[in-house]
Amino acid sequence: MLQNEGLRQVHDILMPHDDQTTQSSEFIPHLFYSLYQIRKDPSSSNQLETSTGFIKHRLKNCKNLIATNEECRKLLSKSVEEWQQEIHNKEKELEVKHKMLDDLGKRLQVFRERK
Amino acid sequence: MLNQNEFAPDTPANILSRGHIRSSSTSLISDAMSSGNNNEDELSKVQIYGDLTQYEEKLGALVKTVDNFKPDVNIVHELIAVDKSLYKNLDSFAEYDRIDSELNRLDKESNELDRKTKEVLETLSECYEMLNTLPMLEQVEFEKQTILKQRSKVNSSVLLNYATKLSKFTKIPPTFDKGTIGPNNFVWPAEDALRRGMLAIASLHSKEMTRIPGEPEEERSGAIEEDKSLSNIEDKAETEERAVSPGIRRNERRPSFVFTENPTETVNGDNNNEPDDEALDLDLDLFKPDEF
Numbered sequence: 375m376l377q378n379e380g381l382r383q384v385h386d387i388l389m390p391h392d393d394q395t396t397q398s399s400e401f402i403p404h405l406f407y408s409l410y411q412i413r414k415d416p417s418s419s420n421q422l423e424t425s426t427g428f429i430k431h432r433l434k435n436c437k438n439l440i441a442t443n444e445e446c447r448k449l450l451s452k453s454v455e456e457w458q459q460e461i462h463n464k465e466k467e468l469e470v471k472h473k474m475l476d477d478l479g480k481r482l483q484v485f486r487e488r489k
Numbered sequence: 490m491l492n493q494n495e496f497a498p499d500t501p502a503n504i505l506s507r508g509h510i511r512s513s514s515t516s517l518i519s520d521a522m523s524s525g526n527n528n529e530d531e532l533s534k535v536q537i538y539g540d541l542t543q544y545e546e547k548l549g550a551l552v553k554t555v556d557n558f559k560p561d562v563n564i565v566h567e568l569i570a571v572d573k574s575l576y577k578n579l580d581s582f583a584e585y586d587r588i589d590s591e592l593n594r595l596d597k598e599s600n601e602l603d604r605k606t607k608e609v610l611e612t613l614s615e616c617y618e619m620l621n622t623l624p625m626l627e628q629v630e631f632e633k634q635t636i637l638k639q640r641s642k643v644n645s646s647v648l649l650n651y652a653t654k655l656s657k658f659t660k661i662p663p664t665f666d667k668g669t670i671g672p673n674n675f676v677w678p679a680e681d682a683l684r685r686g687m688l689a690i691a692s693l694h695s696k697e698m699t700r701i702p703g704e705p706e707e708e709r710s711g712a713i714e715e716d717k718s719l720s721n722i723e724d725k726a727e728t729e730e731r732a733v734s735p736g737i738r739r740n741e742r743r744p745s746f747v748f749t750e751n752p753t754e755t756v757n758g759d760n761n762n763e764p765d766d767e768a769l770d771l772d773l774d775l776f777k778p779d780e781f
Contacts, residue, residue, distance in 0.1 A: 376583070402569060436537075440537070440538050447535060460592075479609075
């Protein structure tokens with residue numbers, strides 16, 4: 375279960391059945407079945423656009439969600455490796471802040487003992 | 490219909506319905522462009538967004554070829570490749586979600602540290618300002634030494650004046666008779682006037698006061714005569730004083746203190762024929778209504 379709301383929405387649209395182990399979509403089997411139907415009955419060839427409508431609808435919703443959700447867009451705009459580097463930098467920055475606060479506390483302790 | 494949609498709020502339901510109404514991905518891109526180049530740059534870097542766009546294009550191309558009865562296998566292969574890429578990126582959502590949680594945690598921690606540091610710095614700043622308001626130690630020492638130097642150089646006249654002032658409060662003046670004065674705030678002659686009077690009278694009897702006990706009173710008679718002459722001088726002074734404040738009869742004034750040994754020889758000895766009850770009258774001429 376994803377914690378980020380934007381990611382969860384996109385994920386649920388593309389993978390409505392909560393099957394995390396499956397790496398393939400349900401789009402390809404659906405397309406295969408539609409093509410099979412057309413091959414079986416060539417007169418109903420224009421049904422492919424109708425039958426692929428739900429795929430297009432889901433794709434569009436996903437794009438819209440990513441485009442409108444700033445947090446999600448910002449998160450996905452960088453690769454995992456870039457984010458790991460960013461997290462590393464932030465941790466270093468936090469270490470510096472921690473150290474600065476500790477140094478400040480030590481200096482105050484020195485003043486207190488001097489008093 | 491599109492215009493109506495533009496005025497609708499950006500709730501998730503509206504976003505989904507808008508996506509349903511719009512039939513082409515170009516409208517989504519135009520929305521992204523309107524929100525700024527920054528958003529466009531970010532969108533171009535989102536891999537899954539590119540996969541979705543490619544998926545739409547390949548699917549449209551496949552439908553078109555099938556509708557034309559010329560299905561292209563290559564398009565199908567490309568579509569399958571895009572599908573794999575799309576779901577591969579979708580699998581990385583778990584990692585992105587973990588990254589997002591980690592970033593939130595770091596941001597929270599960073600904000601907390603910033604808040605603590607800000608609090609400490611603000612407290613230090615307040616302490617610094619409080620310390621600045623205190624006088625410097627050197628300045629305090631200098632002022633203390635200056636004051637001590639000034640104190641060590643007290644003029645004797647100042648000291649005497651101060652002692653004179655203090656002496657007023659050391660005891661109740663002997664002339665103050667509580668029994669004869671009515672209200673507590675009744676006005677009587679000023680303290681210094683009383684003392685001056687006492688001193689003046691005492692000076693008339695200096696020889697008596699400074700006489701050593703047991704010493705023969707050889708000059709006693711001479712002293713009495715001297716007293717009488719001085720009493721005359723005092724009478725004259727009193728007459729002058731009456732002239733300054735007209736309308737007050739001379740015989741209304743009574744000495745508030747008689748220092749002589751013989752009360753009959755007071756300065757008002759010429760008024761002995763007046764009744765005793767009148768002699769007990771208070772000095773009402775000292776009453777000053779302006780002071781009340």
